[in-house]
Amino acid sequence: xxxxxxxxxxxxxxxxxxxxxxxxxxxxxxxxxxxxxxxxxxxxxxxxxxxxxxxxxxxxxxxxxxxxxxxxxxxxxxxxxxxxxxxxxxxxxxxxxxxxxxxxxxxxxxxxxxxxxxxxxxxxxxxxxxxxxxxxxxxxxxxxxxxxxxxxxxxxxxxxxxxxxxxxxxxxxxxxxxxxxxxxxxxxxxxxxxxxxxxxxxxxxxxxxxxxxxxxxxxxxxxxxxxxxxxxxxxxxxxxxxxxxxxxxxxxxxxxxxxxxxxxxxxxxxxxxxxxxxxxxxxxxxxxxxxxxxx
Numbered sequence: 001x002x003x004x005x006x007x008x009x010x011x012x013x014x015x016x017x018x019x020x021x022x023x024x025x026x027x028x029x030x031x032x033x034x035x036x037x038x039x040x041x042x043x044x045x046x047x048x049x050x051x052x053x054x055x056x057x058x059x060x061x062x063x064x065x066x067x068x069x070x071x072x073x074x075x076x077x078x079x080x081x082x083x084x085x086x087x088x089x090x091x092x093x094x095x096x097x098x099x100x101x102x103x104x105x106x107x108x109x110x111x112x113x114x115x116x117x118x119x120x121x122x123x124x125x126x127x128x129x130x131x132x133x134x135x136x137x138x139x140x141x142x143x144x145x146x147x148x149x150x151x152x153x154x155x156x157x158x159x160x161x162x163x164x165x166x167x168x169x170x171x172x173x174x175x176x177x178x179x180x181x182x183x184x185x186x187x188x189x190x191x192x193x194x195x196x197x198x199x200x201x202x203x204x205x206x207x208x209x210x211x212x213x214x215x216x217x218x219x220x221x222x223x224x225x226x227x228x229x230x231x232x233x234x235x236x237x238x239x240x241x242x243x244x245x246x247x248x249x250x251x252x253x254x255x256x257x258x259x260x261x262x263x264x265x266x267x268x269x270x271x272x273x274x275x276x277x278x279x280x281x282x283x284x285x286x287x288x289x290x291x292x293x294x295x
Contacts, residue, residue: 002161004185005102006075007203008040009221011210012048014255016265026265028069035073038218046079048208048252053270060094067099081106085121092129102132109142115150126159133159138166148175155180164189164206177201191243195236198224209243212258213291245284254284261295
């Protein structure tokens with residue numbers, strides 16, 4: 001297998017913002033909070049970071065700041081995907097210049113692609129990137145699914161080292177493991193399925209949940225990596241109501257509400273995203289309190 005970027009739990013970071021711009025002071029505190037609570041890697045400018053509504057120059061600055069503030073304590077993975085291959089190539093080059101340890105590239109959305117188109121798209125990105133590439137499969141948001149045989153082809157590229165698999169389809173995930181789990185790392189992108197996926201050989205997760213409960217999420221991944229699947233299952237089930245609450249409205253609306261209530265910046269999102277609504281907000285805070293999160 002190629003060198004693994006990380007094992008365990010990575011947080012797909014929210015991006016603290018105000019109406020005036022990026023809140024870097026809060027972002028720095030939040031990065032420290034994540035690392036101090038056992039997180040093994042950080043993703044800047046992923047979907048949870050609202051990359052779709054942040055201008056390219058600000059995306060670059062958020063990635064650069066995250067790299068500099070993290071200062072090598074854990075790997076920093078930069079989200080660089082869009083539905084325009086030329087833009088992805090430019091974003092990826094800039095993320096490499098900013099010092100990212102790897103890039104996370106989602107499947108093209110809306111215009112989508114054939115399976116051959118996906119191979120061409122990800123190959124083009126991997127050819128220009130000077131850091132390893134993690135492909136990201138989330139068909140529920142993009143309308144585009146990487147099939148296991150397609151992933152097996154991509155796994156032959158020396159610079160494609162992993163996939164964030166968020167289809168929610170366990171049969172598909174297992175076929176990916178069968179075809180190429182010995183060649184690339186497979187990470188859970190479904191917070192409700194991390195422990196089951198890790199029991200089948202998944203190397204960890206890229207998580208929304210860990211924005212809110214990084215210590216518990218990290219403990220679950222660590223237990224699974226140690227082969228203690230009973231403990232991993234216990235933590236997975238304990239956190240499941242919070243996972244449901246975090247996805248009761250479109251991500252990252254609930255995650256931003258949660259971390260703001262924890263003292264990390266304003267509950268501010270860029271349109272078309274809007275703040276979390278009732279009764280979803282009250283239920284989210286209720287589940288956070290059950291897990292000992294201070295609000």
